[in-house]
Amino acid sequence: MSDATPAPHLLAGHGWTPALDALFTPHRAAGLIPGRIARVDRGRCDVITADPVTGTLHTLRADTAPVGDPDPVRCPCTGDWAAVDAEAAPLPALRALLPRSTAIVRTNATKRSEGQVLAANVDTVLIAVSLAAEPDLGRVERFLALAWESGAQPLVALTKADLAGDAEHIRADVEDVAPGVTVLTVSAATGENLDVLAACLGPTTALIGQSGAGKSTLTNALAGAEVMAVQHVRDSDGKGRHTTTTRELIPLPDGGVLIDTPGLRGVGLYGGAEGISGAFSDVAALAAACRFDDCAHGVEPGCAVVAALADGTLAERRWESYRKLQRENAWIESRSDARLAAERRRRWKVLQKSVRDSGVVRRR
Ligand SMILES: Nc1nc2c(ncn2[C@@H]2O[C@H](COP(=O)(O)OP(=O)(O)OP(=O)(O)O)[C@@H](O)[C@H]2O)c(=O)[nH]1
Ligand SMILES: [Zn+2]
Numbered sequence: 001m002s003d004a005t006p007a008p009h010l011l012a013g014h015g016w017t018p019a020l021d022a023l024f025t026p027h028r029a030a031g032l033i034p035g036r037i038a039r040v041d042r043g044r045c046d047v048i049t050a051d052p053v054t055g056t057l058h059t060l061r062a063d064t065a066p067v068g069d070p071d072p073v074r075c076p077c078t079g080d081w082a083a084v085d086a087e088a089a090p091l092p093a094l095r096a097l098l099p100r101s102t103a104i105v106r107t108n109a110t111k112r113s114e115g116q117v118l119a120a121n122v123d124t125v126l127i128a129v130s131l132a133a134e135p136d137l138g139r140v141e142r143f144l145a146l147a148w149e150s151g152a153q154p155l156v157a158l159t160k161a162d163l164a165g166d167a168e169h170i171r172a173d174v175e176d177v178a179p180g181v182t183v184l185t186v187s188a189a190t191g192e193n194l195d196v197l198a199a200c201l202g203p204t205t206a207l208i209g210q211s212g213a214g215k216s217t218l219t220n221a222l223a224g225a226e227v228m229a230v231q232h233v234r235d236s237d238g239k240g241r242h243t244t245t246t247r248e249l250i251p252l253p254d255g256g257v258l259i260d261t262p263g264l265r266g267v268g269l270y271g272g273a274e275g276i277s278g279a280f281s282d283v284a285a286l287a288a289a290c291r292f293d294d295c296a297h298g299v300e301p302g303c304a305v306v307a308a309l310a311d312g313t314l315a316e317r318r319w320e321s322y323r324k325l326q327r328e329n330a331w332i333e334s335r336s337d338a339r340l341a342a343e344r345r346r347r348w349k350v351l352q353k354s355v356r357d358s359g360v361v362r363r364r
Helices: 016-025 023-028 135-151 166-178 194-200 215-223 273-279 281-289 302-310 315-331 336-357
Strands: 035-043 044-051 055-064 082-084 091-095 102-107 115-120 124-130 153-159 184-185 204-209 248-251 257-260
Touching: 016 023, 016 153, 016 184, 035 055, 035 102, 044 082, 055 082, 102 135, 115 135, 115 204, 124 135, 124 248, 135 153, 135 166, 135 273, 153 166, 153 194, 153 215, 166 184, 184 194, 194 215, 215 248, 273 281, 273 315, 281 302, 281 315, 302 315
Parallel strands: 124 153, 124 204, 153 184, 204 257
Antiparallel strands: 035 044, 035 082, 035 248, 044 055, 082 091, 102 115, 248 257
16 A cells, blocks of 8 residues: 555445444454344354455354344344454354444334334345336335335335336336435346446445345346345246345445345334335425414315315325325334334434534445
């Protein structure tokens, strides 16, 4: 090195930042090393660490028990940064998790009042929606609310564009329900827009969507390698189905990492008030323009929502979709663990903000 600037940290390509480095100081003093969790399964995880002597990255198999928590939302997950005790015996162990900047949390599919973290410390939430059939706009809105709630920037990829008759027309419809979000048509089969998509990704991107949306195929296309198993269904008997079951952190050729998540059947929001406001910023703006602050958008005079529904500026379908998500959120927030989790996320956000405001800025 001819100049005095320090070499970037070996984990910089995996999202390590000066802000995280500052947070890590006490752990470094305790002889621990930083690592990013690539996958978690049954009390163990794969954690990516850097060896400063050899200048190479290593994936360690580590024990997650020391950072286990009765609350599943606080348990280690893909994307978390951990303080790793590499010398622990019989195997390396996680000693602490760094505070999360963002987290995609949905309600657990089996225990509805419990949260499940799909990915942590994500900058971009890439929502894959297949164009093989007409997209369900309500489901797209639900994914968008989940994405906005995480604290990361959503991005929509309409996949399998090669199979759609009028991809541009559908894209315009989806864009209408996604204020503030870029919506791209892509095809892993033809390569359409893959370069544009790659340029839109943040340092860490999590890919979410329904099973069969083409997430693993897109991951492979973006990674430029066969890193994920793709569904191959033998036509005769429907057997031989391989779908994504674990989350993996995959480095991308132009820098940054991608987290593929298992296909989601249903997306239950988990403390989604901010997410719903983000996904429905147009509706929130209308509601703010009503004459009365406590307008119930029914019979009140000067209701901007009713006026927008009457003149068609706000679609009846979208208004109903908004109200449905709000009702669902009211129910889930009435559950104490969800409420506690929402409070905790607010505290994380405040902490992250104070880290950002201290002048050490995250790469965007
Ligand atoms: N024609 C076409 N087919 C595609 C494209 N991308 C994916 N597919 C097909 O869509 C099917 C599902 O793709 P996957 O990548 O396995 O979908 P997934 O979202 O990862 O599914 P899960 O792992 O179950 O969540 C496979 O048969 C792919 O070959 C595309 O761009 N064009
Ligand atoms: Zn109103």
